């Protein structure tokens with residue numbers, strides 16, 4: 301009897317896992333199979349000028365990377381510092397609980413609302429216009445909760461016995477933080493960053509309303525630009541060129557996976573270097 | 579008589595409203611092992627953590643009374659906390675090596691206190707590991723993670739880590755309770771060696787252990803010291819009925 305239950309349990313687990321993997325695989329294969337035939341050097345290396353019969357996505361890739369980069373440059377330091385403060389320094393109490401509640405709520409807001417806010421506040425109020433800066437600020441606010449939550453989570457999983465051990469050797473709180481706690485938390489922080497990158501690259505609404513749709517590589521933080529996801533949205537919306545749309549989607553997937561791999565690699569190296577062990 | 583290294587006088591401690599230590603006084607002699615025994619929850623760890631002010635970290639913890647190291651009040655304003663913890667090291671109940679290499683674990687303390695030169699660090703690491711009877715087992719894998727060591731080895735590593743900052747007093751909170759008999763034996767042997775250089779204060783639940791290694795023993799009960807004195811006297815002719823009951827295992 302026991303054995304049967306055991307087997308059933310195992311099969312159900314495998315089935316669920318299998319379904320999840322299968323969906324992912326089907327989507328990826330479907331998109332990539334339809335996109336790959338349209339990808340060539342010209343597609344990757346030219347600007348998007350439909351009027352001139354030139355449909356490349358070079359500038360859009362540059363725009364996307366710039367957007368991801370700037371967003372992270374803004375959001376990561378603020379988010380990580382906030383999390384460190386909340387997890388390591390703040391006194392437990394009502395204030396902290398309230399802040400946590402706000403952060404959590406912020407994470408649940410639909411992105412279009414961030415777009416609306418970014419548009420009225422950054423683009424109009426602060427007169428940044430449709431620009432890389434407006435969108436990066438908006439996206440930074442959007443991913444901040446993700447970064448704060450996961451960094452806090454990562455800090456919580458570092459056992460207190462490490463903190464005690466370090467402090468008992470006469471190390472200051474700050475030394476303990478940098479030499480013991482952060483190295484342990486880095487994988488968690490990195491995965492927060494990866495998650496944020498994914499959200500930024502997949503975002504359309506908030507980007508559409510803050511960065512505009514100009515299909516040019518940004519020349520400064522004040523220029524309007526277009527991200528791959530927005531580009532994809534526009535291509536699909538116009539209903540033409542479904543091949544280009546799949547090709548764009550394929551590139552988007554490749555970049556997301558590539559950045560993930562890079563972040564993973566860096567995380568491993570960094571935590572090894574910081575902890576000195578292997 | 580031997581010299582008093584650390585002393586607590588009329589020490590009272592509260593966690594919020596709960597009085598965990600009620601007017602505790604105890605002298606800890608140089609080059610000797612002082613054992614703290616008593617039933618669970620009677621304040622042994624609390625007392626120990628007061629000696630290197632680890633209780634400062636606990637929210638709502640309030641302390642009254644007087645703790646002295648070489649006659650100096652450790653709670654006086656402006657007292658150098660980092661230096662206190664360097665001078666009064668602590669080994670915890672559960673081995674807590676940092677997730678770094680064996681070498682970096684030992685070098686952590688010296689580095690914190692400003693030693694940077696590789697050669698000096700190398701020497702400190704070797705000396706500390708030898709001191710903790712661990713060198714022979716790990717000298718060829720100093721760069722490997724300390725997390726790969728056995729529990730007993732990890733605890734000796736933690737002892738070595740404390741010794742690397744050259745403390746004067748070593749506090750140990752049930753350092754062998756998570757270890758097997760052989761590892762325990764090794765650490766007890768080590769303590770006999772260590773007390774030649776340091777002042778040791780150890781919490782233990784193990785009566786035999788206290789009897790074997792301690793020169794003096796203090797019996798805690800509900801936040802008070804019922805009786806303190808030479809280990810032999812405590813175990814053979816306890817003055818207080820409650821001490822006798824405890825060491826003969828009638829409660830606890």
Ligand SMILES: Nc1ncnc2c1ncn2[C@@H]1O[C@H](COP(=O)(O)OP(=O)(O)OP(=O)(O)O)[C@@H](O)[C@H]1O
Pocket residue numbers: 593596598616617618619620621622623624625636
């Ligand atoms: N951080 C804390 N906050 C509140 N109460 C505490 C705290 N630490 C300990 N206590 C309480 O203080 C009392 C003494 O605890 P302590 O840890 O010193 O006991 P102990 O003698 O070491 O016990 P054990 O043998 O189980 O380790 C206990 O009643 C405990 O519940």
Ligand SMILES: [Mg+2]
Pocket residue numbers: 622623624751781
């Ligand atoms: Mg205890």
